[in-house]
Amino acid sequence: MCKGAMLTEDNDTIAAISTAPGVGAIGLVRLSGPDSIAIADRVFVGSKRPSEMEHSRVQFGRVVRDGAVLDEVMLTVLRSPQSYTGEDVVEISCHGNPLILRDVLSAVIDAGARLATGGEFTRRAFLRGKMDLCQAEAVMELLSAQTEEAKRVALSQVRGRTSQEVARLREQVIRAKVELDASIDFPDDVSDEALMGSDTARGGSSVKLLLDTARELDAMISAFAASQQAQRLPTAAIVGKVNVGKSTLLNALLAEDRVITSESAGTTRDRIDADLALSSGRRVRLSDTAGLVVPRDELDVKARVKMEEAVRSADFLIMVFDASSPLEDEDAQLVKTWGAGPAVLVLNKIDLGERWDPSVLVGKCGDLSQAPVVRTCAISGLGMDELDGALDKLLCAVTPEVPSEACVVGTMRNERLLQRARDAINAALAASHTGSWPEFASSDLAEALGAFNEFLGIDVGVDILDEIFSRFCIGK
Ligand SMILES: Nc1nc2c(ncn2[C@@H]2O[C@H](COP(=O)(O)OP(=O)(O)OP(=O)(O)O)[C@@H](O)[C@H]2O)c(=O)[nH]1
Ligand SMILES: [Mg+2]
Structure with a gap:
């Protein structure tokens, strides 16, 4: 059993890349453990050796291996116990190229560090009494x-x-x-x-x-x-008759060519999810779905099942209609079947004219009288700002209030x-x-x-710690 803050497990020195994979302006290689500073002495060349640096001082220099410069870096020394883990920590800020980060990591490993496992820095912080288990778990939640x-x-x-x-x-x-x-x-x-x-x-x-x-x-x-x-990302299903422009609307909202669109009816068969950040910063998961049509074959039936699943799991609907052509049975069916829940009504293709008034829809389902109506031209992006605002209002309405x-x-x-x-x-x-x-x-x-x-985390078993920290990423 672990005595929370009292017990320490490993006493070696670990290292990992702590920044997200991919290219960035800066990437961080972090070391923690008793030999961190000695290892930094072996790989770093600057005006001072890391072991001569005071706590929390930063120094410009180079990481070298076998005489070759791997990168020009900023190196920070954090001395125990005043660090995230409570141990001696060295942070090497490199240029954020994955190849450079890999070289610097392998240099510190050759110099005596061990590759950290997922969550090992935070696990050490817990075991050395820098935080309790509730705080340690929340680090992962925060990320x-x-x-x-x-x-x-x-x-x-x-x-x-x-x-x-x-x-x-x-x-x-x-x-x-x-x-x-x-x-x-x-x-x-x-x-x-x-x-x-x-x-x-x-x-x-x-x-x-x-x-x-x-x-x-x-x-x-x-x-x-x-x-x-x-805390979960709210979802909105984009639904409507075939060919009304649902997929084009999704692409317009995302401002990217994410899903296939075409003039032939029945292009989308599967449900396709994409996350959208609204201008308010709030986020919503959008599901593009197959268009409503009288099923002709097994594929249509399967597509319909997927579409209904998306509707059931959605917090609200984006109901799309073709404003330029007369309403059809499928439009009416959409409103009658799902019009009672929270929704925004999108009248698309207004560049081709507006052939009917939205009050016709509202008349078919009383609950829709509350629904905002937004007119759009998805191919030009017209109306996207209004739709952004309407989605934001709906998001606020469907998100439960938790007293701050x-x-x-x-x-x-x-x-x-x-x-x-x-x-x-x-x-x-x-x-x-x-x-x-x-x-x-x-x-x-x-x-x-x-x-x-x-x-x-007082007197918890190692199995519980393993369970919790296995969910962490490497480098945290
Ligand atoms: N003129 C005009 N054409 C549009 C507009 N929005 C979409 N379209 C066109 O309408 C056709 C159908 O668009 P999609 O986005 O594939 O329609 P959908 O509702 O996803 O269709 P399904 O997946 O088949 O149900 C495409 O040719 C689009 O370019 C619009 O606002 N104006
Ligand atoms: Mg589509």
């Missing part, structure tokens, strides 16, 4: 956050707010348990009143303390559900542990209504403390 809410939750967790809240609740349970245990060991010294509630002279009874804790846990658990929904002051946990593991703690506390409270209080309650509270400990 992969796709929505504002996901970013907010992860950042607040990385900064330690969630850990502080959970540590406070854990303290409350410890206080209640100490009082209960005292009543078991010294039954004459602790009155039932003190435990059950009316004796407030002792600074609040165990029952009151536990009721408050369970209430706070309840609030965190219910905020989790709303927050999870707000709510303390929310980021992962299912975290939420399950809070539930486990809450259920154990409730079991302890139930015991207070039976003759079994306080013996049974004390063991329930031990269970609640176990859940809090696992949450914070």
